[in-house]
Amino acid sequence: MTEPISRFYVYIKKSIRGPFFPKDAALQPGFGRSSLVCPEKALGQWREASLEPAFQALIETPPQAQAKPRPPMTVEAAEETASRSLLEKAINKNAHLEREVKELRKAYNSEKHAFEEQLKRKEGEVHALTEKLKRSIQNTQAARGEHPSWETLYKTLKKRSEEKLCEATQDLSEKTAENARLRERLMATAENADAALKRAQGEAAARTADLERELRELRSQLEEKDMLVRTLSDNIASLAGKNEEFQKIMFDERRDYEEQNKKFCEEIGRLRADLKWRDQETAKIREELFAAVNKLKEIEAVDDIKSREQEELYDVLGAKLKLLSGYFENLEARVKYAFRKA
Structure with missing residues (x-):
């Protein structure tokens, strides 16, 4: 094993x-x-x-050594992380809205540029027709002044010029109406772009308010968790201190117990040595008593011993016996107490 x-x-x-x-x-x-x-x-x-x-x-x-666990985030670090996340979301949303606004402005500028180009082209055509009509009228007047036979031709050209002028006027009115429609369309596009921009700004403001509310909730939750972590840390620290105190008390008690046990063992050894010595003394006293008894027997056999000396001897022997019995009782009680306490 x-x-x-x-x-x-x-x-x-x-x-x-x-x-x-x-x-x-x-x-x-x-x-x-x-x-x-x-x-x-x-x-x-x-x-x-x-x-x-x-x-x-x-x-x-x-x-x-084992890798230390990552310490819990403080309230400031958690707030910074949450704020950074919310700020990144807001920045991304703002960038998306800016791209949409740029696209709308680009479309508006392209339509405006096309409308202006078309308007310039129409104005150039009207100006060319007007110049052509003026030249035609001037040529007709010059022809009438040169020869009267051109009167019929003048009337014909005038009639044609009037017809062309009517056509040009009608064409110009159509172009003007078309320009007005394009201008209205351009204004509607601009209004739609402004409305979309305002709507996007409103959505961004609402989203920002939601993010701020979520940030406040996260901050309150983090404060509660931080308070809980601090409480647990204090409890763990107090438990660790109590554990160290308890271990110290246990070591002190064990040391005291070992010292007391050692003292008890030494005292038991001393008591055993005293008991052995007392046994030897008892054996000697018994021998003395035996010798004294023999002597008493001899004294009783002798007639000339006074009774007073016998009484004194009996009193001395009785006192010694009482002293020995009391000593042995005390010694026996001490030994029993020492063994029971050990």
Whole structure:
């Protein structure tokens, strides 16, 4: 069977920590080759970590500490992250609206440019027709002044000129009406573009208000979570402090218990030595009593011994016997108390 891995107490920075398994003990801050370790099953046997077989491999190749968990985000960091996200969304929405407005302006400018080009072209045609009509009238008047035979031709040309003028006037009125329609269409397009721009701005304002409301809600939730995290951190810190105090109390009680047990063992040894010595003294006293009894028998056999001396001897023997019985009772009570307390 494989031997179970024992745990060790570690003495670091004037404090006893543990018990830990060797790998966990090597991860403690301040642990090194010269740190003192003590097996859990052999209290009081402190040795350097480099002398323990369980720590030799760990000291040569120290274990990698576990990656620390990422600390929780503070309220400022969470607010900054949420604000950055909302700001990016607002910037993207604003860029989209700006692209739409640019497209509408581009379409408006292209239609306006086409309308102006068409209007200039129509005005050029009207101007050309007007110049042509003026030249025709001038030619007709010149022809009438030169020869009277041109009167019929003049009437004919005048009639044709009037017809062409009517046609040109009608064409001009049509072009003017078309220009008016194009102008109205251009104005409607501009109004639609302005309406679309206002609608986009309203949507952007509403979206911004929604984002601000969401940001306030997120901020309140983050404040609640931060308060909860702080409370949990305080509780964990208090529990850790209480745990350290409890371990210190346990170590103190264990040390006191070991010292008291050691004192009890020493006292039991002393009591046993006293008991042995008292047994020897009792044996001597018994021998003396036996000798005294024999002497009494001899004294009783002798007729010339006074009765007063016998009474004094009996009194001395009785006092010694009472003293010995009281001493033995006290010694027996102390031994029983010591064994019961141990």
